[in-house]
Amino acid sequence: MASSAVPSSRSSRPIRIANCSGALTDPGILMYNQAKYGPVDVITGDYLAEVSMAGSAMQHASNGTGWIRSAFDGIQLSLDLINEKRIKVVVNGGAMNPKGLAEKIHELIHSKGYKLRVGYVEGDNLMHKVHHLLSNPLPHLDGANPNVQYDKDTTSFLDSPEEMPIVAASAYLGYRAIKKGLDEGADILICGRVSDASPVIGAAAHWYNWAESDFDQLAGSLIAGHLIECSTYVTGGNFSGAYKHPHSDFLRLAPGIAEVLPSGECIVTKHDSLNGFVTPDTVKSQFLYELQGNIYLNSDVKADISNIAIVKESKDRVHVSGVKGYPPPPTTKLAIFYKGGYQCEHLLNANGYATDHKWDMQELQLKDTLKEWKILDKFDVLDFQIIGTPMKDPDSQNASTTYMRIFAQSKDRDVLTRLHKAWHYQFMAHFPGMHYSMDTRLLTPKPFLGYYPAIVSQTEIEETVTIIGDSSAEERIRHLVHPPKKTEPLSPRENYETRDPVPLENFGPTVNVPLGDLILARSGDKAGNINIGLFVQTPEQWEWFRSFMTKDRLRSLMRKDWKDWYFLERVEFANIYAVHFVIYGSLGRGVTSSSRLDNLGKGFAEFIRAVHVDIPQKFLEETARSSKLEHL
Template sequence: MAPENAKSSRPVRIANCSGALTDPGILMYSQAKYGPVDVITGDYLAEATMASSAIERAQSNGPGWIKSAFDGIQMSLNLINEKRIKIVVNGGAMNPKGLAEKLHDMIKLKGLKLRVGYVEGDNLIHKVHHLITKSLAHLDGANPDVQYTKDTASFLDSPKEMPIVAANAYLGYRAIKKGLDEGADILICGRVSDASPVIGAAAWWYNWSESDFDQLAGSLIAGHLIECSTYVTGGNFAGAYKYPPSDFLRLGSGIAEILPNGNCVVTKHDSLNGFVTPATVKCQFLYELQGNVYLNSDVKADISNITVAEESKNRVLVSGVKGHPPPPTTKLAVFYKGGYQCELLINASGYATDHKWDVQELQIKDTLQQWGILDKFDVLEFQRIGTPMKDPDSQFASTTYLRVFAQSKDVHVLSKLHMAWSYKFMSHFPGMHFSMDLRPLAPKPFFAYYPAIVSQNDIEETVTILGETSTEEALRHSIPPPNKTEPLTPRENYETTNPVPLESFGPTLNRPLGDLVLARSGDKGGNVNIGLFVESPEQWEWFRSFMTKDRLRSLMRKDWKDWYFLERVEFPNIHAVHFVVYGALGRGVTSTSLLDNLGKGFGEFIRAVHADIPQKFFGQSVSQSKLERL
């Protein structure tokens, strides 16, 4: 392992094993078993996970930490001990101390030589109402052009009707580095940012200081690249259609070899399935960005000039990241009880489907209007999902469905939706059918999300190292806020410079954009991000000129709303254009009315829309015969 009090020149190999609580423990075991690694990290905390963990713990329905994190460490303990691998995970969720103590007891029972620690300070539920009285600024509040969906901040004025259930600040790497410096072999964290375990591990390995901003920023991006489990080895990959389905079985997770200067090589264990290519790395890089500055509570990473280059098979070098002092604030994820929601799915087959949906929507609305309750819903949407196949070859191929989605702060209002549908049931359109499971129609509570910012001075961060024996006291270390910070500046937002006339690229074919372009999209609070890229410099000259803000609005078609705000930046070294669509997810993943509540499908939708693409590019990327089959 890294020598004490000296920087190591060998790249540190950091393997990630999880991007969500659904990732099974076997992924950690595989990272430990099938090749050399120095540190294994795990990111188990989607934003909504903290709210559900808080409710679980408050109601004594569970431990408040993530079971799959415990499973992975439990099955890997012998290997961790034998190979002296460090473990840093945020699977402690709302109870990092509880998970650390459980593992500590297990290690003692096994007689292993492993020290356990835990990081706390992210949970601000005890002081969130005090913060509200001072000011609880929205994460996007500095931009006057950004509008929020209805009721985004209504909980601030209705604390009893919409009580806060979780308020967790995104912590950085400093407590993690301190814990490793103090001898911890396993560190259990709560809501540290997704990449913080990787930054902390690299900073410990090289003994970086808080002012080594370029190195810290490089490791931040390395963490971003591997934090989502298999997303960099083939999972959620826009180019998947070029590979046989069997290539996506039992994917292994990614590894980042971080160099002393903060650059990294993204790779994987040779014996595990999956593939690491410049395209998989670019897709993951573009995932859940918010412009060309990537924020962490310890460093700002300027990613404008990032480069991605294949070094050899399954080895991709990432460089060009610049670091700057962090902001004086960090993100505070606030979840509150937003009310109740329910949904109804109704199927239609065959002929004149639009008329059928018109009838169904009108019947339900008319009944609710008669009962004087139609205007009592906070949200009532009739979403038409799918298009029936022309001249269908089966009933399945001709079937689409209507999704009736409703929300209200009053549970009794939602109960009327089922009643209104039942009341007119036998007047239904021809061929109506539905699932016999009507549980989604039962109103259920939902959490709404408010992404805020909080001063890092309001956070009392600590790392505690448990004693190796029953008589040795735990050592608790306080972690002060960063020594140096600088205010955030407005995010860059621009069209391309010196665009090239599109007609200069010659004849075009009207094809799906995805025939040439790969993409990745995802959620950023109430917003959706999308990054799109092409392969060659010539394609880039066309694409940067083609992919304007107006172009994205046009490609979104009926999904674009005039109150949305759009940001655009470019990453020229990887031939990518990146957008953030502000407002598209409403109040966030847990409460949006969108079927694609995580925004993951947005990029694939845009790639499916047809556009006029220069004919000459198809010979460079995909054969004409392949195009005809798509």
């Protein structure tokens, strides 16, 4: 039940929360547009990918900033409108230095003579105690599952703290300090590593004065935050159905808006006058992005999303419901980044005839030289990756060209330097027609960061929100926020094949075509893992798809990319006709050090959709008819 202390003047209508960023690359104009082109109560911004904290930590150490420039740009551009319309702002753009960004914004507000109060949330940075915490090794995020294997170097930094020093240790905070800051009168709140959806939860909890025990409402707003946290991913960006739309539909996309209802349910929408589109398919796609099964975790609440419903209300308005909330775990995620060593790449081209022989020859030559020099076994990673397939009967030289990506990592910088020397050593014995870029920047060994996703007790975190005085930066009130009052341990993640599968031959004649001719999908990274959610459109298609899309099916679709040590989890979201998988281990130690060309896992879904399978002909005919009707 919701808290009884609900301000009637605000609770009479839904809170309208507009997101303005999903990454530090999003320009400040997106915040300005969200403030200008329609009514909003709160603007939120999620600027922090996992790797952003490590980069911000090194920036903070070198020049003292450590906050996200585009977050300041957005507030600077939008400040007049924020003041005029009394819009609240909650962003995580403070990164490693929320206090520094808050002070800079306070100075800007003071220079304009506005009466806006700025606050900042701290407590996520655990660098001061991370070594103490690691003295009894912190569990890995996936450590509770005995079936999951890690990359061989996942824990190597624990044994070599001097050789691989930690540069960032950021705990994922929840909504409690954000709500407290808004309750205490802050107009603009600058956060560090709060979870991506926490600004939305905090804004909604403040609006409705939810209690910490209002788990259903908190869980609903957590999913609302998840749906809009990735900028334009819910309005057309990264959308696997993009090919059905003209290119012009994707110009100057606006981020999404969530109208959060008192129940925690939401309407996902956008400003009418800005570009983009919100449909059940774009919302389903974003919902399925970067999940870890049917329980979505936050340090304030667990959201059971098994029965989520996503239904069109009207043009560019999609209603999301069916989320159930439970007490949070006693732990939260702790992202630890460390100096993992050095890496480099070498790109070579081959074209024309018998390219497979050329690539085998190149790999053998280079390995032979490295072995002769007695350094072949000193590489932590040495991958020879062939990218592309030459066109049969090519209509241009480029069409017949593929390239080899030689990716290498080592803790010893000199080992990588000698890789390039070994290639030069046998250069003139190269395969016929070899050519390459004269740009040598990729060849230079560069430091890379390793990533260890740990879990840490929430009692180890001292979470605070500080409000800067209206007139003086020296006037500050600091509020300590306690850990969640009620928690419960995590249960093992659900993992199952479909119940009562239907024989595939029951669906009639089939046609061998790309899987993407019928299904939409989205994939992404979660630490060292890839997740993928795939969905169809009708009840009968669902009966086929849930029976068709087994674990063995995904393994077969992955083909040469599947490794026997990977572990698969599978769940279903029957209300939206979706099957969801997590492939554990496929990104190695994660985005900052993965040897994969697609180190964020974003392209995985598009690869799977391109693989040919036998699809019932009647479903393809339904899809063709539906597509024609959409364009009438």
